[in-house]
Amino acid sequence: MLKSIVLFLSFLVLFSCGSSKTNTAIPENAPEWVSKTPLSNFNYIGIGMAPKSSSDYREKAQKxxxxxxxxxxxxTVSSNNSLNVFQYDDTFNEFYRMNSMVSSAAFLEGYDIVDIFETENYYYTYLSLSKQKHQQLRKARINKALEASIFKFDYAKKLTAEKDFSEAIKQQILALEDISEFLNEDLRYTQDQIEKPYVSLLxxxxxxNLNxxxxxxxxxxxxxxxxxxxxxxxxxxITxxxxxxxxSNIPISIFYSWQxxxxxDLISESNGAISLLIPRNCSKNNSEKITAILDTYSLxxxxxxxxxxxxxxxNYQSKKFELPISKQLPTIEFEIYLMENSKKNLNALEDELFQLFSADYFTLASRKAKKDFTITIECKKMENLQVNGKISTKLESRIKITNTNNHIVYQETLHNIIGIGSSAELxxxxxxxxxxxxxxxxxYSAMVQSML
Structure with missing residues (x-):
């Protein structure tokens, strides 16, 4: 898809150039190149035209x-070259081809102004660039870029030997930047009198080093x-x-399993460390993990x-470093009863509530597992009404959670709890x-959070 877009844009540029020259009323005394771009096996030819309505018409025509x-x-570059030396992935290859097309215009030099032609309203220019000269200039630029890159690469090796790893990585990235325009070229590096493909080596x-x-x-x-x-x-x-x-100054991404x-996103300090602060009640699960990875792209x-x-x-995939988290959730006991003529324990209600809490990994207190919290629910009958053979019961319930020091961590009173049945029991x-x-x-959620 990307390749199709590039070709389509190139077509539009060429078409717009041609149509600008042909749709304008060209006088009879105009040279042939004004209406038809000359063909040459030895030169690249460019014809430019701009209306004189603006003061920079010469610059526009030349552009x-x-x-x-x-x-x-x-x-020519796209059709005769491929990224055989540097294969990263298909996405990068397409991006690199497109980038090569865009960047080539920035380094055009050595061209000649063959001719110019002017009318009252338009300005035309005829530029020519020798293909041989272009290749010579390009080769000189490649050699200069390679020389600069290898200097940084060798300097990075020296820094690595001195254990200055942060600066060594920086120099290697800058060495890659020097040759970024020529990754599809067969660049060579001599090491111990042996030539090696430089891009692959770098x-x-x-x-x-990143790994x-x-x-x-x-x-x-x-x-x-x-x-x-x-x-x-x-x-x-965390070092x-x-x-x-x-x-130092290394970007790190932290991922929490509960989020x-x-x-x-953090950056290591001068001592190469970062720190994290997590809430004890980060989740209700009994196991979680923290994952840390090097943020290579940001680096x-x-x-x-x-x-x-x-x-x-x-899209570089860095190694993952994980910290497992084992969570011991509180041990609880229930005291649930109904105050009527006497204190009546509601064991069935205790069982149902514990099933609810156990789903969030709470455990029931026992002789081996001492309680951390006591959940007390005291219910009182406020009224009983009988209408048309039905009985209505209204309860008021007080919920209280206390810790081992008997401090209240949660309390709430629930009013107007209504039940209807054919008998008082129902x-x-x-x-x-x-x-x-x-x-x-x-x-429930607030009760859980009060114990986490």
């Missing part, structure tokens, strides 16, 4: 002619005890290093503004079921 030349060169070195960057958590597994740990948990230091050398689709983007270089690393059961339903819909 139009250079565009025609650059399109001719781009077509890229493999960069990827190797050596380690992100180390302070513990192998983080254990959270909800009943005793602080509400805010600090994880520090970013390579070969036991701390790396899918979101990330936290490269901070070092180079070159779009080709950035594109290379846009009306009571219906009211208690209404209580359960209301707790599930209104109070």
């Amino acid at each position: 139009m002619a250079l565009t025609e030349i650059s399109n001719s060169i781009s077509v 890229m493999n070195t960069i990827f190797s 050596q960057i380690e992100i180390s958590f302070p513990v192998k597994q983080l254990s959270i005890k909800h009943a005793s740990d602080a509400k805010d948990i600090y994880i520090q230091p 970013i290093q390579t070969q036991n050398k701390a790396l 899918p689709g979101q990330s936290l 490269v983007k901070n070092l180079s503004q070159n779009r080709v270089v950035q594109k290379i690393f846009e 009306a009571e059961q219906d009211a208690l079921q209404s209580l359960i339903d209301k707790i599930k819909m209104v109070n």
Whole structure:
């Protein structure tokens, strides 16, 4: 699809050039090149035209002619060259071909003004660029770029030996930037009197160095005890290093398993460390994890503004470093009763509520597992009414959660809990079921959070 767009745009440029020349009333004394671009096996030809209505008509005409030349060169490059040396992925290859077409116009030099022609209203220019001269100039630019790149590459090797890894990676990225326009050329590097493909060597070195960057958590597994740990948990230091050398100013992306689709972007400090602060009640699950990865694209983007270089690393998959989290959720016990003539325990209600809490990994207190919290629900009958053979019961329920120090962490009073049945017992059961339903819909989340 991208290739089709590029060809279509090229066609539009060429068509617009041609139509500008043919749709204008050309006087009889105009040279032939004004109406028809000459053909040459040895030169790239560009014809430009601009109306004299603006003061910069000469510049506009010349720009139009250079565009025609650059399109001719781009077509030649696209048809005679391929990215055989540097194969990243199909997306990058298409992007690189398009970028080559666009960038070639920026470096046009050595062209000659063959002729100009003017009328009262229009200005025409005829430019010619020797194909041989263009190749010579291009070769000189390639050699200059390669020389600059190799200098940085060799300097990066020296920095690596001195364990200055951050600066070494920077120099390697800048070395890649120097030759970004010529990745499809057969560039060579001599090492120990052996010639090697330079682009592959440079890229493999960069990827190797990136893969050596380690992100180390302070513990192998983080254990959270909800009943005793602080509400805010600090994880520090998380160190970013390579070969036991701390790396500063390295962008890191943090992913929390309990926040899918979101990330936290951090940069390592001068000591190569970052820190995290997570809430104890980050989730109700008994296991989670934190994933940290090197943000390679941001690292490269901070070092180079070159779009080709950035594109290379846009989809680069960095290694993942994970910190498992084991969560010990609170142990609870229930005291649920109905105050009537005497205190009546509601065991069935306790069982149903525990099923609800156990789904969120809470455990029931026992002799081996001491309670962390007590959930007390005290129900009182406020009134009984009998109408048309039906009995209506109204309850008021007070919910209270206390910790081991008997401090209240949650309390709420629920009014007007109504139950209807053909008997007092059935009306009571219906009211208690209404209580359960209301707790599930209104109070349950807040009750859970108070214990996390």
